[in-house]
Amino acid sequence: MGIFKFFRSGNSEPRNTYEKATYERGPFMIxxxxxxxxxxxxxxxxxxxxxxxxxxxxxxxxxxxxxxxxxxxxxxxxxxxxxxxxxxxxxxxxxxxxxxxxxxxxxxxxxxxxxxxCPYCHNDLPITSGRGPSKIISVIGASQVGKSVYMTTLLYVLEKYTCERIGASLIAGNSGYNDEIRENQERIFEKNLMLDPTPKQHVEPLIENLKFKEDKIPPLTLIFYDIPGEGMTDKAYMENHAEHIKNSDGIIFLVDPLQMRTLRKKLSIVNREKGDFTEKYQEPKDIIVYLFENFISKESKEKTHIPTAVVVTKSDMLKNLKDEEYIGENSNIFKNYNHEGFFNLNEFENIDGEVRKFLLKADAPFKGAVDACFKTAGYFAVSSLGSNSNHLEIDRSSSINPIRVDEPFLWLLYKMNYLDGGRE
Structure with a gap:
């Protein structure tokens, strides 16, 4: 079974033998x-x-x-x-x-x-390097999709709630990371302000340590990369600053509903803006084109084997569609769910199926491109805030309630054999 060996339902069987190999192997490759x-x-x-x-x-x-x-x-x-x-x-x-x-x-x-x-580039290594496994997770998506807000709320939810359910603690890679995370979380959760857009420059990795309460379980070093959206469609930028994508152990691919042409004028939020959204938002498929050009086309059979969570962001917007053709008003994507004790495969399959059907209707070219380029993909819908933001300020009349933001991350842990799956 995985590192989280206590994550099993009563009728689930161990998925793998990773734990035994881990404890016998000693120091880890860095x-x-x-x-x-x-x-x-x-x-x-x-x-x-x-x-x-x-x-x-x-x-x-x-x-x-x-x-x-x-x-x-x-x-x-x-x-x-x-x-x-x-x-x-x-x-x-x-x-x-x-x-x-x-x-x-x-x-x-x-x-x-x-x-x-590091003996090859002389950058400082994370504290836990060599003492446990490390995993690189790339968070990608077009401009304005909300990557920085998602990462801020993901770390908040992991630290406040999810880690306790898996017998662990999330510890920042160093005090500098910790200060930056705290500032961003204070801005969102206490001041109800949005984060500034990530400038188009080289982005340093965000390093977090997943430290377990059970001593014999080695710490897991998580290396997050959040690349600016403008860089995703710039070939020169991708060549110089996005090497981490092809070296990823997992990818979180964020997609904004407003990137989908068929939905822009259907969503009530567009009524707050004037003009056409066609030029303002990149198409989701555009990002896959650049990923294909820069690394997927060089993979065997021109598909990447990196587990990829395809995540529709701002899911709360979809309630405004008022159209059962796309998504049901009582859909589970609008309800929070806690994967406690194990990663619930029944719940995942329900959400995965709903989002696949939604994308097939809302943006079939993008869904087809994902199927053609990604061997292992899971589909999710999240809301980082629980309600719509208005430019730089979050609606102060409602509390911030992130919905399902940890689910894509937990699925990646499951696919990388660090979290057991089970069924109720």
Whole structure:
């Protein structure tokens, strides 16, 4: 069964043997969240905590590998830094290991450092690298689809509610991530303000650690990438800043109902705006075209095997359709559901079927493109806020009530064998 071995219904059987292999294997291979190279935990290098004039090995120097990475992503290069120390050159007594993973060294000056770096690009590694598995999850979609709002509410729901149901805790990769997440959540949940659009520039990964209450279960490092919508249809940007997509372990593909031509004038929200929405929104299929051009076309049989959650956002809007042809007014997509004890396959299949039928009627070309390009896809509908926002301000007359935002993420955990599935 999966890592969450306690996630089983009374009549479900274990899905796999991952848990046994995990506990017998010891240290995990590390995947760098920046350059995506894979390496053994003993191959990490360290940034020295000091520099020494007159010692060529320990003088401050420009870090060529780190500057090469910065140049690639369009950042300015850095000046002289403390030297990089290779642990292999040190005696074993100078090395500190936790769970058989090298986490700290004392250099030849007996000075300690725990700043671990990728040996290929010299970026800082997450604290838990090597001590448990790591998974890269790319959140993609067109401009204005609500990726940043979705990520903010997803992390909020995971931390406040979902993690308790799976016997875990969500811990930010470092205090910097934690501060940014808290600011965004305060803006939405306390001030009722929308987030500013993500600028079209290189986006750093958001790293979270899923730490389990049961000690023998290794921590899971989650590496989220949220790429700006404008970048999704820019070939040069995709080549320089979207390498993470083809290296993903899972994809969350967000689709806005207003991107669908057949729905724009049917939804009552368009009455608040003047003019045609045709030019304002990208078509969902446009994103697949660029994904196909940049990496799917290079896959075997021209389909990607990366599990992909296709997520219709702003699902609360669909209540305004007043048209049973698209979605029933009493559909389960408008009701929250807690996957408690296991990932409920019955509930997933119901939602998956409803959204598939909806997309087939609302945007058949997009649905056909997904079927043609993605080998493993699950369909979902979420509302990050529970009600419509008006430009930069959220409706203050109603409370914020995210609907089903954690479901696509839990499905990815299930497909990656970290969460058991069962049936009621």
């Amino acid at each position: 995947t760098c969240p920046f350059c995506f190279k894979k390496f053994k935990s003993d191959h990490v290098v360290f940034r020295a905590s000091h520099s020494e004039k007159g010692d060529p090995e320990y003088e401050k120097v420009e870090d060529e590998l780190l500057n090469r990475y910065y140049k690639k992503i369009g950042k300015g290069t850095l000046g002289p830094m403390n030297p990089v120390v290779k642990a292999q050159a040190l005696p074993e007594r100078n090395k500190t290991r936790v769970d058989k993973v090298l986490v700290e060294i004392k250099d030849k000056y007996d000075a300690s450092t725990d700043e671990r770096l």
